[in-house]
């Protein structure tokens with residue numbers, strides 16, 4: 001359960017050097033990202049003998065959410081193996097999940113799936129690949145990527161944080177009418193422990209604060225000033241942008 005919400009974006013992309021050696025001759029950066037995600041899925045393998053009731057719960061929750069967002073009706077659910085996991089796929093209208101998501105309490109499952117649908121709804125793959133393409137417009141070669149690696153790492157990280165916050169907020173708004181609340185987000189996020197900030201993801205505390213602020217806004221309650229002070233919205237607003 002390394003990252004239930006993981007990577008809608010580019011864990012691999014942050015350190016260019018992490019994946020660079022694996023770029024094949026003539027590949028574009030989009031192809032490298034797509035291939036790295038395909039490899040992650042292949043490493044997980046197919047879902048072997050998933051409990052039918054977990055699969056059914058997954059499908060039911062996914063359909064409940066899509067019923068709230070008709071423009072996502074064509075997004076597919078892809079079942080993969082391994083521990084608790086969900087990921088919005090690059091360049092495809094699909095969300096990959098493990099059968100373990102079917103074993104979560106329903107409200108946590110709804111939030112987890114809604115977050116991934118948020119990445120789809122908000123066009124995050126297009127934005128991410130656009131950023132990468134802007135810096136590495138031609139084939140991936142060390143002599144072309146080394147000079148932009150630092151700035152791309154910083155901008156990629158800022159964009160990834162932004163996407164995570166956006167997917168959290170979008171997903172929460174989508175799922176909330178299905179009778180859930182911030183306490184369900186707490187339950188879900190704490191399954192991976194309290195994580196600090198990482199290059200791709202804001203830490204647990206920031207994410208929960210954002211949802212708490214959102215909940216207050218949605219219900220017309222004041223947002224305590226200390227919440228605002230504790231949460232720096234986007235990594236790109238601060239030192240992380242490098243500009």
Ligand SMILES: [Zn+2]
Pocket residue numbers: 005006007008009115116119163164167
């Ligand atoms: Zn995400």
